[in-house]
Each structure stands twice: as structure tokens, then as C-alpha cells.
Amino acid sequence: MPISYFLVLSALLFSVGIYGVLARQNAVLVLLSIELMLNAANINLVAFSAFLQEAGVAGQVFALFVIAVAAAEVGIGLAIVILIFRNRQSVDVDEMSLMKW
Amino acid sequence: MAALAQEILFWALAVMMGIAAIGVVTSRNVVHAALYLVGTLMGAAALYILLLAEFVAWVQVLVYVGAIVVLMLFGLMLTRAPIGRANFDNDQRLMSALTALAVFGVTSYIMVRAFEGQTIDLTRETGTLTSSIGEVIFSTYVLPFEVVSVLLLAALVGAVVIARRD
Numbered sequence: 001m002p003i004s005y006f007l008v009l010s011a012l013l014f015s016v017g018i019y020g021v022l023a024r025q026n027a028v029l030v031l032l033s034i035e036l037m038l039n040a041a042n043i044n045l046v047a048f049s050a051f052l053q054e055a056g057v058a059g060q061v062f063a064l065f066v067i068a069v070a071a072a073e074v075g076i077g078l079a080i081v082i083l084i085f086r087n088r089q090s091v092d093v094d095e096m097s098l099m100k101w
Numbered sequence: 102m103a104a105l106a107q108e109i110l111f112w113a114l115a116v117m118m119g120i121a122a123i124g125v126v127t128s129r130n131v132v133h134a135a136l137y138l139v140g141t142l143m144g145a146a147a148l149y150i151l152l153l154a155e156f157v158a159w160v161q162v163l164v165y166v167g168a169i170v171v172l173m174l175f176g177l178m179l180t181r182a183p184i185g186r187a188n189f190d191n192d193q194r195l196m197s198a199l200t201a202l203a204v205f206g207v208t209s210y211i212m213v214r215a216f217e218g219q220t221i222d223l224t225r226e227t228g229t230l231t232s233s234i235g236e237v238i239f240s241t242y243v244l245p246f247e248v249v250s251v252l253l254l255a256a257l258v259g260a261v262v263i264a265r266r267d
Contacts, residue, residue, distance in 0.1 A: 001107055003221050006148070007212035009115050013122050013141070015205035020126035022197035026189045028176045032125055032138050035169065039145050042161075050152040051221045057234050060157050061242050063149075064234075067157075067164050068249045072256035074169050078176040079260035085180040086266070094191055 006047035014040035027081045027091040031074060038070045107223055110151060118144035129188065131177050135170055142166050153223060156231045 013036055020033025042063045049059025085091050121140030128134040142165045149158035238246050 001104070001111065001221050001223055003216050003219050004213045005111060005115070006152075006221075007216065008209045009118065009148075011205055011208040011212060012119055014208070015201040016119075016122040016126055018204055019197045019201035022200060023190050023194045024126065025191045026131065028173060028180060029126075029131065029134055029189055031176070032134060032173060035138060035165070035173075036122055036125060036141060039142065039165075042157075043145055043148060046149050046152050046154045046157055047221065049154065050223065051219070053222070057237050058241075060154050060234060061237055063154075063157050064160060064238075065242075065245060065249055067160055068253060071164055071169060072253050074172055075256050075260045076263070078172060079264040081176060082179055082264050091180045 003047060003051050006043060010040040010043040010047070012040075013037070013043070025092050025094055027084070027093050027096075028078070030093060031077050031081070034077075035070065035074070038066060042066050103224060107151060111148070114144045114147050114151070118148075131189070132174070135173050135177065138173070139166055139170055142170070151223065152221070153225060156234050 017033045017035075017037035017040065020036065021030055024030050024033060045059045045063040045066065047059075049055070049057060049063075052059070081091050084096065088095070118141050121137045121144065124137035125134050125141065128137060142161065146158040146161040146166075149155070149161060
């Protein structure tokens, strides 16, 4: 199967994630879009791991690391979102302009 | 024959993942957006099985679908996001769509040009053995593995400290 199939699919997921990060207002929905982008990277890693079989399973191992880091990122991200909600009663990213110049 | 079946499976999964991903970023209902994400993540897990990476596929199901999506749903409920239909988009939708289209066009053009005609051999009898992943993690990549475990501990403690009420 051509490797470009997987690469184009992952590019599609990544750009959909970019659209979500830029166009969504709710902070939790922005986090969901970030998960889409991380998944696109994982598909690339696993596809190249199957493509370069002589290189062993390095791609799959790095996909596992990305999944672990994504789990940590979601935990911290949601903690921050909940803290902001508690202080400001809103998770609207357009209203979080306190540190904007 | 097997190659044709793989091709059909890939296209079915790709269409499903594309529709679900667009659902994640356009749905007017936050819970539906999180459930659309499950569609994309399960499609990715099926792609990993197609790419002979069973262990990554099951870790994907366990960690992403089992933990991260549930955490997201908790986040949506704790922040009292409107559960019904509501508008969650800001006024940059056109610019965002143009940016995403530009990124998609450039990356897919470069990828297709760079790997033109190269194919993945998916006709092996066995997939990747989980034991070989374990051996590599605990020999070549033992340092990053330990760093990731410290990172997870730090994230756990940090999340508790940040979200604690006092």
C-alpha cells in the first residue's frame, strides 16, 4: 500500500486539528483539537515504523511515548481549565486576555 | 487479494476518521464533539492494526478512548459547558479554515512528492511482537521511558496542586 495514503490522511487530521484550535472558543474543545493533532503525528510514526522495517520498532516506541505525554498534557490542561473556570466562571479562550499586551 | 482488502479497509477507515474529525471541530454540541473524537481515535487504532502494530493499537484504545475521552467529558461537565446546542466558534472561522487548507495543501503536496511510488509491505504473516517492543523499551529507550514516567508523576502532582481548592 502506498505510504502516501497514510501521510495524506495524517496531514488531513492535523489540519482539521489546526482549524479546531483556531476557531473554537471553549477551552476544552481546543484541547480536543490538540488531541486530533497528536493523533496525526502518531499515525505518521506508526506508518514509518511499518515502512522502515529494518529500523525495528523505534517508531512504535515513540508513538507510545507520544500517547503517554498526551495523557499528561490532558491532565494538566484540564486542571488549568477548571482553575480558570473557578476564578472567572467561563472557559472562553477569547475572554482570557489578562496577560495580553 | 489481501492487498485489495487492505486497500478497501484503509479507505473505509479514512473516510470514517475524516468525517469524525470534522465532526469534532464543527459540532454544536460539546458532548457530541467528544464522542466524534472517539470515532477518530478508534479509527486510528484500527489503522495501527492494519499497520501490524497491535500493541500501539490497544494502548491507543486503553489510554485515549478509555482515559483521555472520559477525562474530557469530566472537564466538559465540571466547567458547566452548555450540554445542548450552542455556538462555540469565534469570528475567525474563515481565516482558520484558510490556514488549515493551506497547511493541508503544503504538507500533503510535500509528502506525496517526497514518497512518490514507495509502498509499505503489509503482507507479513505476523505483526510486531509485543515482546520485541518491551525489549527495545527496556534496553535502547530505557532513559526516555524513565523520563516519561517522571513526567507522568510530575503531571499527576501538578494537576492535583493546580486544581485543589483551598
